[in-house]
Amino acid sequence: MAGVSLQAISKSFGDNTILKGIDVQAHSREFMVIVGPSGCGKSTLLRIIAGLETPDGGDVIIDGERKNDTDPSKREVAMVFQNYALYPTMTVYENLAFSQRIRKRSKDEIDKRVMESAEMLKIDELLDRKPKELSGGQRQRVALGRALVRKPKVFLFDEPLSNLDAKLRQEMRLEIKKLHTQLNNTMIYVTHDQTEAMTMADRICLMNNGIIEQIGTPEELYNKPANTFVSTFIGMPPINLIDGEVCTENGSAFFMSDGMRINLEKIKNIELLKDLDKHVIMGIRPENLHDNYFAEIKDPENTIKCTVDLVENLGSVALVHSHSGNTHLSASLTTGKTIHPGDSLDLIVDVNSLHFFHQETKERIKL
């Protein structure tokens, strides 16, 4: 199987620079997700791999060969588009068979490939229908099937699930992941949805404003975000970022902010933090804040007294928005007791899950 390597890829449209020297490698058989907010250049990057856009600079290497000047038809990649892009005048069978007919394969071979893919995606009942007679989910399956029939070296997905409803999206997410396990192909998947990235990726490439912010496994991006952007983009509900200072009192380190004082002594390598400029941004994920009421081990030194502003009940957990002084905090709490806006709430901070970032560069402080 083929790996894809992008080296110093740059691309501008007029005065608008979309990609600023991208270096990334999707290993052979890897499921790599390129994720980022709208307009970050992720789709352009995918289109450059497919050959639908030409990079202004840099190299596209597929399976060890430079493909910059190779026509899309000869790159041996298959792509699933966000809006399906099915051929409307053809039946599902003809849509699936199209690429094979272009390659002048025998009728039996085409039949075999189409049936194989159709069965794999459970669309064998739909082969005689036209795209307009299909539901959104069925259309996306056909679009997937069209890629499968090709048996390409690399699969490219351009936000394939963003037009589906939430339930269908979850189903298809599983299906695509299963396909990857089954086919064991290199897959590059573009999305703006961090949940898709976290649940599907072997490795994530997180982009913003035409540059790569971080590449790593979902765990790495979640547990060790390279900067504040990564920390806020990955994780749902988003991380709480709090500006403050690291102070030393009687030899112990504390994080101080408006309405908040947290003892940092339990953190490994806390000495490193003490030596730095004392202005930092502290990050704490909502799931690392716990309701003191239910806590088995109390930690009075790291308990924040908050006032509840708003409660979003998500079923198994409630997302509680509160404030302490001028600091806003979101906490994801198990719904053991009913919480109302205006209630006071004691939140215990899980000190070992804290993240620290330089206030100026927003880069992670590695402890």
Place this chain on the structure above:
Amino acid sequence: MSKKIETLFIFSFLVLFTLATLYPALNIIGISLRTDDAFQSRSLALWTSESSFRSYVTLFLKTDFLTWMKNSFLVSFVVTLTGVVLASTSGYALSRFNFMGRRAVLSSLLMTQMFPATMLLLPFFILLAKLKLINSYLGLIIIYSSTALPFCIWQMKGYYDTIPDALEEAARIDGCSRFSAFTKVILPVSAPALVITALFSFMASWSEYVVAAIVLQDPGLYTLPLGLKSFQASLSTQWGLYAAGAVVVSIPVMILFISLSRFLVSGLTVGSVKG
């Protein structure tokens, strides 16, 4: 109540216009079936005791009508083919590629539509005379094509603009070259626009008289409109023949319309991409 009045008003309006449209058609059929003397008759009856198919028999057997028809078919066929081939390809280029002068080309195509055809007669005549194309079908075809093309190109371009780029991108990734993505995927989707282009090009040449009258002088080369006009002499006009000819001339157009109308459906791209 007001709804009923509104419906009544709409239907009266439609009936009036249907009558206004049908009257000349029925009248000309009636004239073609009567004898020459009955031209001035005010009767609306299609078939009277005087009626016969004599004019039709004379038309086919004693005039050059079949030659004119053959000539008209030849000219119209070539103009239609030229119109469809050139408009479909140039419309695609203007819709999909961003090249230098694209806007200028589009504007100038539009500008050609602003001049009345009669204003162009003299320049056309001089041009064809210099090219020694007077009295030739080639000259006529060039003029018909060049006057029909701007409209056809614009409307093909407009249709291509509505087809998502993802469709041909998918085709290219599936293994098509740019050209085969165009012929195998985009053209089939563009059937309604191609039909309009074909009909427009055909009509522009089939029933055209003024240009044909200045280009074609040899009666053997006459197209149908010129041939029909030749029934009209300075002292007497053979109205029966004229009307029978007019009826026959309109038949191929009707057949073409009816047979192509099934392609004139909207929403051919439905289901292709997320709407």
